[in-house]
Structure formats: structure tokens, C-alpha cells
Amino acid sequence: MKLLFSERLAATILLVIFALVVLFHGLVITGIIPFGIVWGGRLQTHSQMLVFETVSIALNALMFGVVAVWVGHWKAAVGAGVLRGALWLMAGLFLLNTVGNLLSTNAVEKAVFTPMTLLLALFSLRLALGPRPVVPVARL
Incomplete structure (x- = not known):
């Protein structure tokens, strides 16, 4: 079966998207972007937003690190x-997130983030299914 995109392309796109998502969530925390457009429009208070956005930034940074x-x-x-397992978890998480975005009450979240999370799921799956590039492992 011929794959539509290379592992290198999938990894590069994942890294760029994770960096942009961390930046986006940082802009939400600072108030530059209103928190009503994230988390399905269900966040009620500023303190809720801080918790959810902090967790989101941490998870995206962790996934950036995995890739x-x-x-x-x-x-x-x-x-x-461990890394392959994390990539499978990422693919599953992004697939679930795609469903959540489809159910969002916010039209922007539905239109922008649904396709993005679907791409993240596909690219994570591409890496999980492929062989790990041969790289030297650092010794601690």
C-alpha cells in the first residue's frame, strides 16, 4: 500500500502545528483571543479557562517532544x-477531539479545528505505523 505522505512530512507538519497550537493557547490565556472560542464554548469562568489552557499547553508541548x-x-x-505507544495515544486523542470539535457550539471551532485535529490524528497515525528513524539514543 502506497502512503499519501512521508514520515518526514508528517513529523514536520505535526511539529509546526503543535508549536502554533501552544502559541494559540498562550494568546487565549493572555486574553488576546477570547476563551469563548475554545473547549466547545463551554468554559464559564476565567479560572476554568486557566486550568484548561494550561493543561492544553502542557499536553501539546509533551506531544511536540514525542515527535x-x-x-x-x-x-x-x-x-x-514508549514513543510508538505515545503516538498511538495521540492519534486516538486527536480522533476523539475531532468528534468533540464536530459537536462544538462554536462555528469557528467546528470549521477550523475539526479538520486540524483530523490531520493531527492522521499524521500521528502515520508516524505510529512507520519505522522509527534510526537515531542515536542519548545516554544519561
């Missing part, structure tokens, strides 16, 4: 099995 280590941009003593 960066997987493709060898960062060195870490993490086994391929």
Missing part, C-alpha cells in the same frame, strides 16, 4: 515502544 524525539530532533533515552 521531536521520534524523528531525532531531540535526544532522549526513551524507548521506541
